[in-house]
Amino acid sequence: MNRLVFTAALTAAVVVGLGAFGLKAQNFVLQAQDFGQPAQNIADVDDSQEAGVFGKWLTADSPECVPVSAIESVSRLTKLTPEQFQFARALYIAIPPVSRQLPPGDSAVVASANGKSMIALVENGQSCARFLAPDFILTMLTEVGKGENGVVGEPI
Numbered sequence: 001m002n003r004l005v006f007t008a009a010l011t012a013a014v015v016v017g018l019g020a021f022g023l024k025a026q027n028f029v030l031q032a033q034d035f036g037q038p039a040q041n042i043a044d045v046d047d048s049q050e051a052g053v054f055g056k057w058l059t060a061d062s063p064e065c066v067p068v069s070a071i072e073s074v075s076r077l078t079k080l081t082p083e084q085f086q087f088a089r090a091l092y093i094a095i096p097p098v099s100r101q102l103p104p105g106d107s108a109v110v111a112s113a114n115g116k117s118m119i120a121l122v123e124n125g126q127s128c129a130r131f132l133a134p135d136f137i138l139t140m141l142t143e144v145g146k147g148e149n150g151v152v153g154e155p156i
Contacts, residue, residue, distance in 0.1 A: 051132055052116035058132065065128040068109065071120055075113035080141065084108065087144045088119045091137065092129050103129035110138065 051058050053074045057066050071077065080088060085108040093099040105121030110133060117138055120127035133141075 051118070053113045054111065054116060054118040054130075054132065057127075057130060058118070065126040066120075066130070068120065068122055068125050068127055071109075071111045071118070071127065075111040075118075077109045077111055080108040080110065080119075081145050082107075083147075084141050084144050085121075087141060089121060091119070092121060092131060095131055105129055110141065 054071075056062060057071070068077070085105070088108045089103060089105065092103045093101075103121050105123045105128070107123075108119060108121045109127075111118045111120060117133040118130055119133045119137075121129040
């Protein structure tokens with residue numbers, strides 16, 4: 001099941017990355033060749049349009065780590081299952097810029113407010129890794145939570 005969750009998450013992350021939904025709490029430049037448009041620094045993105053109340057935690061000048069209580073003060077939190085956490089962690093590492101190490105966290109939550117959702121990986125009451133979650137990612141998280149999957153492959 002874990003391999004299937006990781007594979008599904010990696011595939012979804014590629015789609016997310018190509019669709020430019022994967023905002024992270026890191027400074028990066030969207031590459032012109034990736035999107036067929038001029039390069040754009042994430043700090044120049046209008047967070048009020050894209051991220052809503054979560055924009056302050058997804059810009060280049062955002063603090064690296066944010067207390068989960070601060071996120072909860074502006075949104076409704078839903079704790080993810082261990083399988084959903086692994087799915088979210090796989091998504092995080094695959095969203096550009098691709099990470100070469102696992103992100104910090106031992107659990108995850110989905111924060112929802114005003115029609116926007118953000119996934120936050122959590123450790124010791126802090127989120128040091130987070131990204132926006134469009135509806136199709138939330139749908140996949142729900143499927144993972146229900147144990148739904150496609151064809152089961154051979155374990156490696």
